[in-house]
Amino acid sequence: MRIGALEAGGTKMVCAVGREDGTILERKVFPTLRPEQTMPELIGYFQQAGVEALGAACFGPLDLDKTSDTYGYITSTPKAGWQDYPIWHILRSALQVPVGFDTDVNGSVLGEAAYGALRGVETGMYITIGTGIGAGILANGRVLHGMQHPEAGHILLSCHPQDPYEGTCVCHKNCFEGLAAGPALEKRWGKRAEELADIDEVWELEAYYIGQALADYVMLLSPQKIVLGGGVMHQETLLPRIHRQVREQLGGYIRTWQMEHLEQYIVRSELGEDQGILGALKLGQEAARTV
Numbered sequence: 001m002r003i004g005a006l007e008a009g010g011t012k013m014v015c016a017v018g019r020e021d022g023t024i025l026e027r028k029v030f031p032t033l034r035p036e037q038t039m040p041e042l043i044g045y046f047q048q049a050g051v052e053a054l055g056a057a058c059f060g061p062l063d064l065d066k067t068s069d070t071y072g073y074i075t076s077t078p079k080a081g082w083q084d085y086p087i088w089h090i091l092r093s094a095l096q097v098p099v100g101f102d103t104d105v106n107g108s109v110l111g112e113a114a115y116g117a118l119r120g121v122e123t124g125m126y127i128t129i130g131t132g133i134g135a136g137i138l139a140n141g142r143v144l145h146g147m148q149h150p151e152a153g154h155i156l157l158s159c160h161p162q163d164p165y166e167g168t169c170v171c172h173k174n175c176f177e178g179l180a181a182g183p184a185l186e187k188r189w190g191k192r193a194e195e196l197a198d199i200d201e202v203w204e205l206e207a208y209y210i211g212q213a214l215a216d217y218v219m220l221l222s223p224q225k226i227v228l229g230g231g232v233m234h235q236e237t238l239l240p241r242i243h244r245q246v247r248e249q250l251g252g253y254i255r256t257w258q259m260e261h262l263e264q265y266i267v268r269s270e271l272g273e274d275q276g277i278l279g280a281l282k283l284g285q286e287a288a289r290t291v
């Protein structure tokens with residue numbers, strides 16, 4: 001069976017065709033412009049590829065309430081032209097195949113669970129720290145949706161007493177994304193995150209915020225494993241600093257073997273940047289199975 005996979009991001013659309021065993025046969029990337037420019041290209045690609053089902057892992061926020069009239073819409077994104085956009089409906093009616101649909105990070109956590117570091121894990125998280133911050137949560141073997149989908153990048157954090165920066169988020173300022181995503185690093189320090197590599201202070205503060213968020217997730221969800229990805233995690237010195245901060249901020253309250261082996265508990269993805277597209281493929285497989 002030829003299954004289509006779409007990782008729909010705010011800057012690029014990754015399209016692929018794969019098989020049920022997770023093999024990617026081909027892929028193509030299109031820039032994310034306005035929907036009237038980008039959608040015909042994606043649709044043309046999948047039509048030509050002859051896919052029998054499609055999985056789409058999409059930037060959000062999304063309406064994922066199956067009882068809602070606007071299920072499958074991108075809702076309040078600031079991305080021009082994509083507000084209130086019925087992407088799931090448009091893909092389904094153009095391709096006439098079953099279309100599985102979820103958020104980008106839910107796709108990534110599915111990809112990690114099927115092919116990556118969360119294989120065999122029942123409750124875990126995939127967190128991306130890039131232009132934005134988001135997390136997909138696997139809870140008792142299923143992707144957690146709840147009311148719509150978690151927005152784990154927007155949990156409020158306490159500012160470090162020596163950090164005068166107020167945060168970038170237009171809704172909350174001092175949320176995780178507002179204090180620690182790539183654009184917050186750039187605004188706080190006046191340079192792009194990639195150019196701040198050798199400055200200890202930068203990465204210690206970054207680890208302080210990431211550590212605070214992870215300590216909250218550990219307390220709330222009791223994940224068995226946490227996988228970190230996204231551009232900011234390319235910073236080599238960051239992961240060991242995060243381990244130190246998480247240990248410190250949990251304050252010895254949790255005493256499991258994982259706390260003694262944080263390097264095996266909070267890990268970088270083994271899939272490079274492929275967890276999203278592999279998760280989309282998985283969504284496509286699930287859609288094909290439920291028809």
Ligand code: ADP
Binds near residue numbers: 132183229
């Ligand atoms: P997106 O979140 O848009 O999908 P990425 O996950 O690639 O994209 O994240 C982009 C962000 O990561 C940018 O803010 C960029 O400054 C930051 N970034 C990229 N490379 C590095 C690096 N080596 N160190 C720190 N930050 C980086």
Ligand code: ZN
Binds near residue numbers: 169173175176178
């Ligand atoms: Zn926020």
